[in-house]
Amino acid sequence: MEQKIIRMLLVEDEPPVARSVARLVVEASEGRFRITQVERLAEALQRLVTDPFDVLLLDLSLPDSSGLLTLMRVHAQARSLPIVILTGLDDQSTALDAVREGAQDYVLKGQLDGRMLVRTLHYAIERKRLERETLEVSEREQQRIGQDLHDGPCQHMMGVVFMLDALRQKLVARSPADASQVDEIARLLNEGITQMRDVARTLYPVDLHGGGLIPALRQLGETTEKLLQVKCQLNHDRAVRISDPVVSHQLYRITQEAISNAVRHGQATHISVALEADGDKITLQIKDDGSGFRRSAGRNRGMGLNIMTYRAQIIGATLDIRPAADRGTTVTCLFRKSHSLKSEKKS
Numbered sequence: 001m002e003q004k005i006i007r008m009l010l011v012e013d014e015p016p017v018a019r020s021v022a023r024l025v026v027e028a029s030e031g032r033f034r035i036t037q038v039e040r041l042a043e044a045l046q047r048l049v050t051d052p053f054d055v056l057l058l059d060l061s062l063p064d065s066s067g068l069l070t071l072m073r074v075h076a077q078a079r080s081l082p083i084v085i086l087t088g089l090d091d092q093s094t095a096l097d098a099v100r101e102g103a104q105d106y107v108l109k110g111q112l113d114g115r116m117l118v119r120t121l122h123y124a125i126e127r128k129r130l131e132r133e134t135l136e137v138s139e140r141e142q143q144r145i146g147q148d149l150h151d152g153p154c155q156h157m158m159g160v161v162f163m164l165d166a167l168r169q170k171l172v173a174r175s176p177a178d179a180s181q182v183d184e185i186a187r188l189l190n191e192g193i194t195q196m197r198d199v200a201r202t203l204y205p206v207d208l209h210g211g212g213l214i215p216a217l218r219q220l221g222e223t224t225e226k227l228l229q230v231k232c233q234l235n236h237d238r239a240v241r242i243s244d245p246v247v248s249h250q251l252y253r254i255t256q257e258a259i260s261n262a263v264r265h266g267q268a269t270h271i272s273v274a275l276e277a278d279g280d281k282i283t284l285q286i287k288d289d290g291s292g293f294r295r296s297a298g299r300n301r302g303m304g305l306n307i308m309t310y311r312a313q314i315i316g317a318t319l320d321i322r323p324a325a326d327r328g329t330t331v332t333c334l335f336r337k338s339h340s341l342k343s344e345k346k347s
Contacts (some may be wrong), residue, residue: 006033008121009053012086013039013062017109021057021086021117028114033121041065041073048078055121058103059086060094071098072318076336079316082128084120102313104128131310139249146203149196157193161186198223213248214240217255217273224271228263236275240282242337250311251275251284251333254319257308258286258331266290266329284333292323 008025012018018037025033036051038044041062056078060070074083085106087095095106104124107117164186171179214236221232242248255273262268268290276283305321308331312319317335324330
């Protein structure tokens with residue numbers, strides 16, 4: 001069986017390094033890599049618009065960009081592309097930061113080995129694929145649980161409510177006191193059904209497929225207030241239009257996770273969600289009045305924050321989490337619709 005050709009974009013401004021990398025990869029892979037090399041970030045971003053690639057080997061220090069900003073700009077352009085950082089011995093800390101911010105791995109220019117480099121590139125591609133599949137499985141499982149709650153226990157309890165109503169009607173004439181007690185049981189059971197449906201709707205935000213993101217966020221706010229006893233307010237710009245269901249879904253999940261963190265970890269009592277549009281730029285911001293986000297927690301961030309960051313990367317958005325000016329935490333997700341449209345056309 002013929003092995004697939006892997007299309008790699010090499011972004012490196014030092015010709016000797018670029019030539020060495022290309023030679024090592026071609027020799028170690030027996031020609032299974034097709035390499036395109038550019039020297040500037042602007043050229044790379046343009047290539048990412050016009051050409052499909054399987055993996056990106058990226059030097060963070062370029063003539064027109066440096067440091068983590070280079071990675072952020074690439075992420076904004078190519079949300080699903082696996083990235084390996086090409087770095088010098090004196091800049092490993094930045095490379096590690098880049099991995100924490102979403103790059104799959106890094107290699108050192110001074111210690112290049114063909115087989116190791118090819119293995120790293122293959123690993124980056126596979127890791128990105130597994131990350132995507134893991135998130136998709138998690139989403140499907142949440143939706144399945146939500147549907148099961150709605151279609152199973154909720155429907156079962158509704159049947160019990162109908163039976164109680166029939167029993168109440170029989171008892172009205174013979175024992176009004178017992179009929180009243182049955183009526184109270186039915187009322188409590190209906191409250192339980194409402195609460196379970198709210199939980200199911202949170203797990204399976206069907207409004208994303210029907211009414212769009214804003215109705216789904218409004219429903220999320222109402223469910224938060226009912227279940228968690230926390231004030232949750234939504235403010236949105238009428239100009240916001242998001243037609244991509246993937247983008248809507250990820251923005252919804254980021255909001256959901258931010259609200260959960262604010263209540264569970266910050267003990268917030270008031271949360272505001274704002275969705276604003278400025279041209280093709282959309283800003284989602286979640287603020288709370290809780291105890292605040294502790295940066296001293298360091299780089300060992302919780303799974304929730306890592307998942308929020310990854311969700312933002314999927315849609316080519318940037319995510320910023322920081323303490324609010326007075327108290328609490330502000331989560332800001334900045335997304336450009338044009339990046340999503342370019343990525344969708346390619347895929």
